[in-house]
Structures are given as structure tokens and as C-alpha cells.
Amino acid sequence: MNVRRWSALTKRELLKIVRNPAAIATGLLLPVLYLLLFGQGFNFTSFLNSPYLTPVQRTQLLHQYLLGAPDYFSYFAAGMVGFVGVTATLFVGANVIFDKLFGTLKRTAASPATAADIFGARLVAGSIQPVGLAFLVLGLAILLGDVGLAGLHVTAAVTVVGAGEIVAAILLLSLMFASLFLALGFTIEQPQTYFALVNAINLPVLLTSAALYPWGAMPAWLQGIASYNPITLAVEVLRIDLFGGNFYPYAAWVYLLGLIGWALAMFAVATLLTQRALAPKN
Amino acid sequence: MPDAIIAEGLSKTFNGSVKAVDGVSFSVKEGEVYGFLGPNGAGKTTTLSMLTAVLGPTTGRATVDGLDVSHNVHALKQRIGLVFQESTADPDLTGRENLDLAAALFGVPLRDTPKRVDELLNRLALADSADRLVKTFSGGMRRRLELAVGMIHSPRVLFLDEPTLGLDPQGRAGFWKIVSDLRKETGMTVFLTTHYLDEADGVCDRIAIIDHGKIVASGTPSELKDRLGGDIVTVRPLGDAAALGPALQALPGVTSVTAQDGTFRVKCPSGDTLIPKVVGAATGLGIGLAGVSLRRPSLDEVFLEFTGREFREDEGPTATDRAVFLSRVQDSRRGRR
Numbered sequence: 349m350n351v352r353r354w355s356a357l358t359k360r361e362l363l364k365i366v367r368n369p370a371a372i373a374t375g376l377l378l379p380v381l382y383l384l385l386f387g388q389g390f391n392f393t394s395f396l397n398s399p400y401l402t403p404v405q406r407t408q409l410l411h412q413y414l415l416g417a418p419d420y421f422s423y424f425a426a427g428m429v430g431f432v433g434v435t436a437t438l439f440v441g442a443n444v445i446f447d448k449l450f451g452t453l454k455r456t457a458a459s460p461a462t463a464a465d466i467f468g469a470r471l472v473a474g475s476i477q478p479v480g481l482a483f484l485v486l487g488l489a490i491l492l493g494d495v496g497l498a499g500l501h502v503t504a505a506v507t508v509v510g511a512g513e514i515v516a517a518i519l520l521l522s523l524m525f526a527s528l529f530l531a532l533g534f535t536i537e538q539p540q541t542y543f544a545l546v547n548a549i550n551l552p553v554l555l556t557s558a559a560l561y562p563w564g565a566m567p568a569w570l571q572g573i574a575s576y577n578p579i580t581l582a583v584e585v586l587r588i589d590l591f592g593g594n595f596y597p598y599a600a601w602v603y604l605l606g607l608i609g610w611a612l613a614m615f616a617v618a619t620l621l622t623q624r625a626l627a628p629k630n
Numbered sequence: 631m632p633d634a635i636i637a638e639g640l641s642k643t644f645n646g647s648v649k650a651v652d653g654v655s656f657s658v659k660e661g662e663v664y665g666f667l668g669p670n671g672a673g674k675t676t677t678l679s680m681l682t683a684v685l686g687p688t689t690g691r692a693t694v695d696g697l698d699v700s701h702n703v704h705a706l707k708q709r710i711g712l713v714f715q716e717s718t719a720d721p722d723l724t725g726r727e728n729l730d731l732a733a734a735l736f737g738v739p740l741r742d743t744p745k746r747v748d749e750l751l752n753r754l755a756l757a758d759s760a761d762r763l764v765k766t767f768s769g770g771m772r773r774r775l776e777l778a779v780g781m782i783h784s785p786r787v788l789f790l791d792e793p794t795l796g797l798d799p800q801g802r803a804g805f806w807k808i809v810s811d812l813r814k815e816t817g818m819t820v821f822l823t824t825h826y827l828d829e830a831d832g833v834c835d836r837i838a839i840i841d842h843g844k845i846v847a848s849g850t851p852s853e854l855k856d857r858l859g860g861d862i863v864t865v866r867p868l869g870d871a872a873a874l875g876p877a878l879q880a881l882p883g884v885t886s887v888t889a890q891d892g893t894f895r896v897k898c899p900s901g902d903t904l905i906p907k908v909v910g911a912a913t914g915l916g917i918g919l920a921g922v923s924l925r926r927p928s929l930d931e932v933f934l935e936f937t938g939r940e941f942r943e944d945e946g947p948t949a950t951d952r953a954v955f956l957s958r959v960q961d962s963r964r965g966r967r
């Protein structure tokens with residue numbers, strides 16, 4: 349990897365992001381809609397305010413179903429903050445396909461830039477901005493509580509280490525999904541195919557994670573699948589740091605290790621596919 | 631000094647069946663402008679792609695500036711400049727940003743970059759629009775920017791794939807003027823493809839005519855024209871002058887004389903030296919002349935002679951069609967933003 353080439357290509361990606369704020373907005377659309385509509389309509393823990401429950405029973409139910417989160421909205425909003433790591437990396441792969449259609453990729457591929465320069469620049473530019481966006485969504489979720497809507501309530505004392513863990517979790521999840529979407533972008537030619545595939549990946553990954561479901565309400569088989577889901581791993585780091593880790597079997601760093609594994613595996617596959625896609629065709 | 635480009639039996643087969651290029655061999659001397667002329671789908675872009683390591687050859691070998699195109703891919707990319715048939719500049723960046731990026735990619739030293747970029751912008755008459763986004767550029771500006779990008783690192787060999795596609799006649803003339811000026815200054819070798827015959831005629835030192843993946847003829851433009859039997863001198867005598875026919879036939883170098891409606895069509899290898907002799911012969915016989923004109927065979931006729939037809943239209947969408955289509959798509963996207 350050549351630093352000058354790599355940084356020039358990264359600068360280009362960042363310029364394109366800045367000049368196309370609409371692309372970023374599409375990454376925010378899904379999580380924000382979930383917060384503003386789904387989370388407001390589905391905040392079922394309001395049932396727990398029922399006068400037939402004692403405070404002890406109420407706390408027990410919260411612990412059993414939401415692993416220590418104060419209410420469903422808070423629990424689920426942490427999930428949406430993690431989900432940004434997926435939705436905000438979508439466009440990095442789409443950009444590769446548009447660059448193919450517009451010939452820009454051809455130009456770069458014909459230059460002395462290596463696959464590592466080309467892939468690396470997009471990976472870095474593509475996984476930095478989800479971190480910023482995730483904090484935007486986190487801020488929004490907290491703010492909603494202050495304007496009379498259901499909002500996210502942070503109930504643990506967030507330490508510097510905790511904040512670092514949150515950043516790391518989102519960054520790793522973004523790296524993993526940016527790698528995945530880049531690999532798709534480099535191997536697929538048609539935008540339609542790409543978006544169809546992305547939809548076929550996005551929703552199943554979200555729905556097999558613990559981002560939306562109360563943990564205690566999930567059947568054991570789904571819990572089993574969800575425990576390995578990268579979104580779950582990232583979201584659990586967030587929940588541990590925002591609501592406390594008493595009800596989780598492992599410390600946050602264990603989940604981070606799992607995310608590192610996912611990110612490395614996806615990175616390896618993606619670099620391989622990209623290298624093949626950019627080599628002279630035979 | 632070795633030749634700048636050497637191709638030996640270069641072939642490319644797509645999907646195991648489509649023979650796009652079929653055993654092409656040629657060499658280009660250093661500093662030469664060499665043109666590949668052929669109809670849509672002839673295999674021009676495919677040949678150029680193999681020479682620039684964009685595509686790997688199916689069989690055969692080629693060297694460019696002494697580097698094997700199959701084995702020295704990285705070094706090769708560093709030394710050559712490439713202008714594609716379609717637009718490749720980033721529409722979301724300005725002209726200058728595109729050039730800065732190219733300078734970084736091709737390893738132009740950081741210190742020299744601003745000077746080099748300014749020089750090219752001025753050279754290609756893009757200085758005034760340098761800081762506008764490329765999506766606002768006209769077709770001609772885009773083509774000139776492509777040339778600037780291809781020239782950014784002062785390549786030893788410049789490859790141009792139908793670089794003037796879609797330009798108006800002035801735009802084309804201006805473009806070629808810049809290319810030949812740059813070539814004179816730098817001594818670089820230029821390999822170009824085109825299907826504008828007049829363009830190949832005016833710009834190239836040597837030409838190869840390619841059809842169905844094979845070179846069917848090659849040589850300097852005038853050699854190729856000579857092979858058609860040379861120039862045609864038309865002689866119009868004043869009044870009846872039947873005696874002129876045999877006299878013209880007897881002139882040195884004349885290959886045939888045909889009379890029609892009182893005028894004579896004289897075929898010969900070089901018409902300009904024949905004209906004084908024609909005038910001399912007529913004067914000797916006391917025959918007055920209403921006019922003498924010289925017509926050289928154009929490359930259009932050369933093309934027809936060697937391929938047996940005009941540019942064909944019997945193929946599916948060709949690379950040219952795709953490029954034109956893409957530029958329309960790009961324009962419409964540009965309009966929507």
C-alpha cells in the first residue's frame with residue numbers, strides 16, 4: 349500500500365461523501381424511522397406501569413426480558429444505534445458500482461494504484477462516517493425523551509472506557525459491513541442486483557439479531573443464532589455500557605473480540621474478491 | 631533503440647468463442663504516431679486494452695516501452711498514459727481535483743504537482759473552469775480533461791481510444807493539434823484508435839486497418855493510398871482533342887487513361903509531378919486546356935478496398951454505442967442534480 353495513493357483516494361471518497369449529503373441521509377433513514385415510529389408505537393413496557401404489579405415484580409420482569417434496560421424503548425434504541433453501522437455502510441458498495449458505470453473505477457484500476465490502495469481508501473472513508481452517524485442517532489434517541497416522546501434513558505455511569513468500547517463496537521461493525529458491501533460492489537456490475545442483494549442481506553441480519561427483540565422473549569433457538577450475530581455483539585456492548593452489565597454472561601471486551609473476528613474474516617474475504625475483480629481480465 | 635510497442639500474434643477470445651482480436655502483429659517505433667483504424671467491433675479497444683494491461687491476452691505477447699504486458703503490469707501502468715473511449719473523470723470532483731488525484735495515483739512528485747496541473751489546465755484551455763465540478767463540463771471539456779489526466783505523468787507511450795468521439799469538427803481539430811504539439815515536445819509515442827478516416831490520415835505516421843480482429847493492411851497513409859493505384863488527374867481540353875489521349879498514355883508513370891464526355895481521367899502514382907507533363911504534352915500538340923485537377927484517393931476508398939465494405943452496421947451494441955449511451959446517461963444524471 350502506498351500512502352500517497354491511499355490518502356489521495358481516501359480524500360476523494362470523503363469529498364464525495366461531503367458533496368452528497370443525500371447518500372448519508374439514506375443511511376440514517378431506517379434507524380430514524382424505527383426510532384420515531386416503531387419505537388414510539390411499540391414501547392410495550394408501559395404495561396409494566398400496571399397497578400397490579402409490585403415494584404419488585406416490575407424490576408424482575410425488566411431484568412428478565414430487557415437485561416437491565418429501564419424500558420423497551422431504551423433497549424431497542426441501543427439496537428438502532430448499532431444498526432447504523434450496517435445502514436450507513438450500504439452506500440460504499442453502491443458507490444463502487446456507480447464508479448464502474450461512470451468509468452471512474454476503470455481509470456483508477458488502470459493507474460499504478462493497487463487493489464489495497466483502492467479497497468483501503470473506500471474502507472476507511474466508509475467506516476469512519478457511520479461512527480459519527482451512530483452518535484447522531486444516539487443523541488436523537490436521548491433527546492426524544494426530553495420532548496415528551498419515548499426516549500433512551502442512560503442508567504449506567506458511562507466511563508471513558510465505556511465510551512471507547514461503544515466507538516470500537518460501532519467501528520468494528522462498520523468495518524465488517526463496509527468490507528461486505530465493498531466486496532459486493534466490486535464483484536457485481538448492475539445496481540439493481542446490488543440493491544436486491546443488499547436487501548436480501550440487511551433485513552435477515554437485523555431480524556436474526558437481538559437489536560429489536562426483548563432477549564427474554566426470544567425462543568432458545570433464536571437466542572442461539574442471535575448470540576453470534578455481529579449486530580447483537582455490537583448492540584450488547586452498547587447495552588452493557590449504557591445500562592450496566594449485570595445480566596450479561598460476558599464483559600464488553602469479549603463481545604468486542606467476537607466483532608474483531610467477524611471484521612477480520614469479512615475483511616479477508618473482501619480483499620480477496622476485490623483483488624480478483626481488479627486484476628487484468630483473462 | 632527497441633521499438634516502443636511490439637505485438638506478436640496477439641489474440642483475445644471472449645467467453646471461449648468470440649474472437650475479438652485474432653493474431654495481430656505490428657510494431658511502433660519510438661516517437662511515432664500509430665493509428666488503428668477499423669469499424670465498430672473490429673477489435674480496436676480490445677487490442678488497446680491488452681497493450682495497456684487492462685485485459686490479459688489469450689495468446690501472443692506484447693511489449694510496451696520494453697516491458698512485457700503480461701508480466702510487468704505495475705511498471706507498465708506507471709509509464710503509459712491512457713485515454714479511454716468513454717469518460718472516466720469523477721463527475722463529483724472539480725477538474726483540478728481530478729488532476730490532483732491522477733498526479734497522486736501516477737506518482738508525480740508532490741512538489742511538482744501544482745505546477746504540472748496548472749500547466750496542463752492552461753495547455754488544454756481548462757484553466758477557467760478548473761474549479762468547477764466535472765459534471766458541469768461540456769463534452770469537449772471532458773475529452774480535454776481526459777487527455778490531461780492521461781498526460782499528467784508525462785508518459786513515454788500515450789494510448790488514445792477514439793479520443794475525439796462525439797466532438798464537433800473544430801473540437802476534433804483542436805484536440806489533435808494539442809496531441810501533436812505535446813508529442814513534438816516530449817517525443818512520446820502515440821497509439822490511437824479511430825474510425826474517422828480523415829483523422830487517421832492527418833495525424834498518423836503509420837496506420838493499420840483492422841477488421842474482424844485481423845490487420846488487413848498497414849503502412850503510411852500515402853503508401854496505403856498508393857496501393858489503390860495512385861492519384862487521378864482529370865484533364866479537360868478546350869474543344870475536341872482526341873489526339874490528346876494517346877499522348878497522355880505515353881507519359882511516364884501513367885497507368886491508365888479513360889476518356890469520357892471529352893475529358894480524360896489519368897491514373898498515376900503521383901499526380902502532382904504529372905501535371906506539368908500533361909500541360910507540356912497539350913502545349914506540344916497545340917491543344918488548349920480548360921482545366922486540370924488532381925484527386926488523391928482518400929482513406930475512405932482505402933478502407934473500402936481492403937475490407938470490402940463501408941463501416942458495417944451488422945453488429946449488436948458496440949463499444950462506441952455503449953460509450954455514446956453512457957455519456958447520455960451521464961448527461962441526464964448531470965441534469966437532474
Ligand SMILES: Nc1ncnc2c1ncn2[C@@H]1O[C@H](COP(=O)(O)OP(=O)(O)OP(=O)(O)O)[C@@H](O)[C@H]1O
Pocket residue numbers: 644645648649650668669670671672673674675676677715825948949950951
Ligand atoms: N468483455 C467482452 N465480452 C465479450 N465480448 C466482447 C467483450 N469486449 C468486446 N467484445 C467483443 O469483441 C469485439 C471487439 O470489440 P472492441 O470493443 O475491441 O471493438 P472496437 O473496434 O473497439 O469497436 P468500437 O469502434 O465500437 O469501439 C466485438 O465483437 C465485441 O462485441
Ligand SMILES: [Mg+2]
Pocket residue numbers: 674675676715791792949950
Ligand atoms: Mg472501441
